[in-house]
Amino acid sequence: MDAITTSGESAVTPAMTMRGEWSRFLGFLRRPVLPTRAPLPQVAGLIAVLRLFALDLLVMSGLLAIAGIVIATGVDMPETALAGMDIGPGIVFAVVVVAPLAEEIAFRGWLSGRPGHLLALVALVGGGLSATLLLSAAGFSYGADALETGLAAMALGTLGGALLALVALYLLRRREAMRWFQRCFPLFFWASTLAFSLVHLFNFPADQMATALPLVLPQLVTGTMLGYLRVHYGLWASIMLHALHNGAFISLVLLASSGA
Structure with missing residues (x-):
C-alpha cells in the first residue's frame, strides 16, 4: 500500500x-x-x-x-x-x-x-520589510556608517518578521490544506x-x-x-x-x- x-x-x-x-x-x-x-x-x-x-x-x-x-x-x-x-x-x-x-x-x-504556512510567509516578508522601514524612519542608528546601520535594521526587521511568522504558525497549526x-x-x-x-x-x-x-x-x-x-x-x-x-x-x- x-x-x-x-x-x-x-x-x-x-x-x-x-x-x-x-x-x-x-x-x-x-x-x-x-x-x-x-x-x-x-x-x-x-x-x-x-x-x-x-x-x-x-x-x-x-x-x-x-x-x-x-x-x-x-x-x-x-x-x-x-x-x-x-x-x-x-x-x-x-x-x-x-x-x-x-x-x-x-x-x-x-x-x-495550509493557512498557517501562507500567512507565516506573508508575516515573515511583510513584517520584516515593515519593521526595517519603521526602524529607518525612526532614525535608528548602529555602528560606524550607514551600511552597518542598514544591515542592523534588516537583521532586526527579519527577526521581527520571524516572530510574527511563528505566531501565525502556532495559531493556525491545526488548519489543513485549503x-x-x-x-x-x-x-x-x-x-x-x-x-x-x-x-x-x-x-x-x-x-x-x-x-x-x-x-x-x-x-x-x-x-x-x-x-x-x-x-x-x-x-x-x-x-x-x-x-x-x-x-x-x-x-x-x-x-x-x-x-x-
Missing part, C-alpha cells in the same frame, strides 16, 4: 523500494496532487530524501555529460558567479545551509496550502518550480541571461523533486535534499578548482 495517495490524504506506509519511490515521484509529476498535510519527520521521510538524492545525482550526471559534449564542440558557456571566486568556509556555509533554508521557505514553504489551493495545486507547483529555476539566472551576468537559460535546467529538475518531498514528507525533507544537492555541487567545484 502506498504512503501517498491521490485523494488528497497522507498515509504512513513508505514506498518499499527506491524504484517505487521514483515511480511515485514520476506519477506525481504527471498529476500533481496535494495531500491534506505532510506527516511529522520520520525515518520514511529520510529514506525518501536519500532515494531522491540518488535520482538527483543520476540526472545531474547525465546533464553534466551533455554539457561536457557541448563544451567539447567549442561552444562557450556563460560562467556562474562562483567562477574564479575564492571559495572559503563562509561561501560553503551560505551555499549548503543558508541558501537551502531561505529558498525552501520562499519557494516551497507555502506549497502545503480546498481551493488543492484544486489549483498543479498551477502553484509548476509556478513555484519555474520561479525557483529562473531566479538562478541571476547567478550569471545580466547580458548572458538569455544564453544561460539552458543552464538552469538542473534547478528545474531538482525543483520538481524538492516540491514532491515538501508536500509529501515536509519542508525539512526538501531542505535536506536541497542541502545535499548544493553540497554535491560545491564539492565538485572545489574538486575541479583544486585540480586546475
